[in-house]
Amino acid sequence: MARDDLEIQGNALRWCCDEDWLEFESTREVEPITGVVGQDDALEALKFGLEIGSPGQNVFVRGLTGTGRLTLVRQLMQQIRPAAPPAPDRCYVHRFDQPDRPRLITLPRGEGRRFAERMERFIEFVGEELEPALSADPMRRRRDELNERVQGEVRELGKPFEEELRTHDLALVPVQVGPTVQPAVMPVIDGEPAPPERFAELRRSGRITPEAASQIQEMIASFNKRLQEVSEKIEEIQLEHRLAVQLLYEQEARRLLSREAGKIEAEFPHDPVKAFLEQAVSDVVEKRLRELKEDDGEFLRLYRVNVVQDHPAGDGSPFIIENAPTLQNLLGSVEREFQSPMEVRSDHLMIRAGSLLRADGGYLIMEARDVLTEPGAWKVLVRTLRNGKLEIVPSELASFWMGPVLKPEPIEIRVKVVLLGDPELYYLLDRHDHDFPHLFKVLADFDTSIPRDRQGVNYYAGVLARIAEEENLLPFSRCGVAALCEHGARIAARRDRLTTRFGRIADVAREASHLARQGEHDLVTGDRVREAVRLSKRRADLPSRKFRKLVAEGTIRIHTAGSAVGQVNGLAVIHAGPMVYGFPTRITATIGPGTAGAINIERESQLSGAIHTKGFYILGGLLRQLLRTRHPLAFSASIAFEQSYGGIDGDSASGAEVCCLLSALTGVPLRQDVAMTGAIDQVGHVQPVGAVTEKVEGFFDTCRDLGLTGSQGVILPRANAGDLMLREDVVDACRQGRFHVWAVESIHEALEILTGVEAGALGEDGRYPANTLLGRAERKAREFWRMAAARPRDAAAAAESKDEAEG
Numbered sequence: 001m002a003r004d005d006l007e008i009q010g011n012a013l014r015w016c017c018d019e020d021w022l023e024f025e026s027t028r029e030v031e032p033i034t035g036v037v038g039q040d041d042a043l044e045a046l047k048f049g050l051e052i053g054s055p056g057q058n059v060f061v062r063g064l065t066g067t068g069r070l071t072l073v074r075q076l077m078q079q080i081r082p083a084a085p086p087a088p089d090r091c092y093v094h095r096f097d098q099p100d101r102p103r104l105i106t107l108p109r110g111e112g113r114r115f116a117e118r119m120e121r122f123i124e125f126v127g128e129e130l131e132p133a134l135s136a137d138p139m140r141r142r143r144d145e146l147n148e149r150v151q152g153e154v155r156e157l158g159k160p161f162e163e164e165l166r167t168h169d170l171a172l173v174p175v176q177v178g179p180t181v182q183p184a185v186m187p188v189i190d191g192e193p194a195p196p197e198r199f200a201e202l203r204r205s206g207r208i209t210p211e212a213a214s215q216i217q218e219m220i221a222s223f224n225k226r227l228q229e230v231s232e233k234i235e236e237i238q239l240e241h242r243l244a245v246q247l248l249y250e251q252e253a254r255r256l257l258s259r260e261a262g263k264i265e266a267e268f269p270h271d272p273v274k275a276f277l278e279q280a281v282s283d284v285v286e287k288r289l290r291e292l293k294e295d296d297g298e299f300l301r302l303y304r305v306n307v308v309q310d311h312p313a314g315d316g317s318p319f320i321i322e323n324a325p326t327l328q329n330l331l332g333s334v335e336r337e338f339q340s341p342m343e344v345r346s347d348h349l350m351i352r353a354g355s356l357l358r359a360d361g362g363y364l365i366m367e368a369r370d371v372l373t374e375p376g377a378w379k380v381l382v383r384t385l386r387n388g389k390l391e392i393v394p395s396e397l398a399s400f401w402m403g404p405v406l407k408p409e410p411i412e413i414r415v416k417v418v419l420l421g422d423p424e425l426y427y428l429l430d431r432h433d434h435d436f437p438h439l440f441k442v443l444a445d446f447d448t449s450i451p452r453d454r455q456g457v458n459y460y461a462g463v464l465a466r467i468a469e470e471e472n473l474l475p476f477s478r479c480g481v482a483a484l485c486e487h488g489a490r491i492a493a494r495r496d497r498l499t500t501r502f503g504r505i506a507d508v509a510r511e512a513s514h515l516a517r518q519g520e521h522d523l524v525t526g527d528r529v530r531e532a533v534r535l536s537k538r539r540a541d542l543p544s545r546k547f548r549k550l551v552a553e554g555t556i557r558i559h560t561a562g563s564a565v566g567q568v569n570g571l572a573v574i575h576a577g578p579m580v581y582g583f584p585t586r587i588t589a590t591i592g593p594g595t596a597g598a599i600n601i602e603r604e605s606q607l608s609g610a611i612h613t614k615g616f617y618i619l620g621g622l623l624r625q626l627l628r629t630r631h632p633l634a635f636s637a638s639i640a641f642e643q644s645y646g647g648i649d650g651d652s653a654s655g656a657e658v659c660c661l662l663s664a665l666t667g668v669p670l671r672q673d674v675a676m677t678g679a680i681d682q683v684g685h686v687q688p689v690g691a692v693t694e695k696v697e698g699f700f701d702t703c704r705d706l707g708l709t710g711s712q713g714v715i716l717p718r719a720n721a722g723d724l725m726l727r728e729d730v731v732d733a734c735r736q737g738r739f740h741v742w743a744v745e746s747i748h749e750a751l752e753i754l755t756g757v758e759a760g761a762l763g764e765d766g767r768y769p770a771n772t773l774l775g776r777a778e779r780k781a782r783e784f785w786r787m788a789a790a791r792p793r794d795a796a797a798a799a800e801s802k803d804e805a806e807g
Helices: 040-051 069-080 112-134 137-167 196-205 210-267 271-291 298-303 327-331 368-373 377-387 395-400 423-432 454-471 478-492 502-518 526-540 542-553 610-626 654-666 692-706 718-723 728-735 747-755 773-789 792-806
Strands: 059-062 089-093 103-107 170-177 180-189 306-309 319-321 332-334 337-340 343-345 351-353 363-367 416-421 442-445 449-451 497-499 567-576 579-593 597-600 635-641 674-676 713-717 740-744
Touching: 040 059, 040 069, 040 416, 040 442, 059 423, 069 363, 069 416, 089 112, 103 112, 103 271, 112 210, 112 271, 112 298, 112 306, 137 170, 137 210, 170 210, 180 196, 180 210, 196 210, 210 271, 271 298, 306 351, 327 332, 327 377, 363 368, 368 377, 368 416, 368 423, 416 423, 449 454, 454 478, 454 497, 454 502, 478 497, 478 502, 478 526, 497 502, 502 526, 526 579, 542 567, 542 579, 542 692, 567 654, 567 692, 579 654, 579 692, 579 773, 610 654, 635 654, 635 773, 654 674, 654 747, 654 773, 674 747, 692 713, 692 718, 692 728, 713 718, 713 747, 718 740, 740 747, 747 773
Parallel strands: 059 416, 059 442, 319 363, 363 416, 567 674, 597 635, 674 713, 713 740
Antiparallel strands: 089 103, 089 306, 170 180, 332 351, 337 343, 449 497, 567 579, 579 635
8 A cells, every 4th residue: 555545634633523413502502411421231230230139239330430420320319219128227225234245226117216215214214203202101101111010020039138137137238339339238236237347346346246246247148148149130130121121112113114114115015125124124123223312323324225227207218428438437436435544435325327337228339449448448348248247346356446345236237339440440359359249240331432423412512511500600602512522532532432531521611611701701612622621731741841842952862854773763651640641752673693582671671561561572473474484583682662761561662663673674774753653463463552642742742843844744553543633733734744644554554654665575485575675674584594503613704704795
């Protein structure tokens, strides 16, 4: 094919939106599109995933950011309101037999808050009404009756003993012994009990003879033994009395509390409620009656109900978006209260629900990357979905918990998780997480583009109308919408497609509206849109400008004129956020006889990525395909990206590398005013690559900085020709013949453009014509083989003969 036939003409270098497709003057006349554009397949899959209730049918929404994934999920939830089993209310209460394991009470939907309110009435009764009820007149009378009965029993027990004491002139007298009063047996002298001091004085004075005193003391000792027996019996009677009084109060308290608890149990006839009320009543009766008169009433916290999740009547399935899926936000937490620097308290009232519990019976939407980057969050999410049980404090976290460790009872939940992520993340999870494919069986795949036709362009108009209405932007004129469609085609970078990453389109629309307002315009026109695109690129192209300056100063060696052997201009790109900028890079090759084959200097210096290394190996396969010699290829060659000191990846330079190596092998120079991009296969096809628009523009900018000659241009794969969306200044230069873009299908066509020499085709004898580039390459390869195969002495003689002949 002639070189002129390979050149892409001006009209094919950039798609221009046909304004006749837009049947309006401004977006004021356009009905705003509130749905998501061009995602019918994703919509169907997502709807299926939200509606089906089978295990493991969680949803992964796959697509790049800015394609409207979250918007679609929101709108779909509002539209279809998928039916899901209504989730019950969840409450935590104190477990009296295991205080560190709060009890879970699950109640029918709408009853949790009412149960908590009824327990507050129970607490009010305990704190304010129980003690007065136990101190009322009926209880006093019953207690007095017990007192009188025990006093009678004591009198009956002590009366015979006291009468016997009187017959022996003895008396039972209370004596203060330390803090207590104890009965003591004393002699009666002159009608009065004689304490030990008086009795001793009477002995000294002689009023009581020693014999009488001895008899009295023996009698007192005898009665003291009997007094001990009587005292023990009296203590038993008093102990029984105290127990009887305590039992009286406990029975009355239990009766009163059981009456209050019975009202609650009748209203909430559930076994967990009954068990909790029984334990609460027993705790008050057996442990708290002495505390009723205290002012703080701190123990009343034990009977309160913590409603961690309730559902107002009439509420549908919850729809929770978790923007910060930390471990605590997902699971919930147990708060801590510092009562002193060394004392920390936690109880069942400090348990807080997380988004997994709040989404119970409904849907939880999260960004997959956010979950994976939060320590521990992915692990507990997967475990909760697999087991269907939510542990607010997992066992592995208990050792890190400050203060008392509470282990709330696990909650059985039913939640549908919708993860939003990009394709790379999806494949990573599918490959490395065993549970992922079993838990996320529904894939809603978002496309990043829509057809570039009349319908697609009018979709853009509807989306812009909605954005302008919601954000109070100026309306867009027909040419303004067309300019944004053209920018959408550039972002899509695919033949006949428009991007669906409306986040980037919206950013340009906002800036264009701002520029129009600054210019006091009523509409956003195409000029404002193009200016917004230019300014946004300008803000991020500092690395590109610095590179071009270094090229213009000669610091970085890039030639855009003349020819050179073993040197070619490849094309690469740099990224600045969503922006992509192309720039040329000089590739060089050297070759000589030997057995090392082609050496990738980037790989040997560990600067080559896996894809670039693969492309280099394909280059070796292509050489064997092109040079079908009857002998082994015996050469040592090296290829390098000059003045490149960072990592290199991708195979888009492999076509240029082949051309550079063949130039070094044959000695045929390559044009330096032409740059090339394109991958190769092992049979010589030039295959498509990415960012061709930016690469062409990058070389054009370099040529313009160094001076346009009219012969400069870029070679790219023919499969990429329809992807081009070049800037208008580049298109104008091509139309005027000051710059050129060629599309090739084979390495032969690229070689002919770069060298001006026919590449050559194999003849019937299996050889290339002698005057062709590949014919020269075969002869040179044969010469290298002979030199490598010859003995060192023969090789030296041959070299000497060659020098003499040339001399």
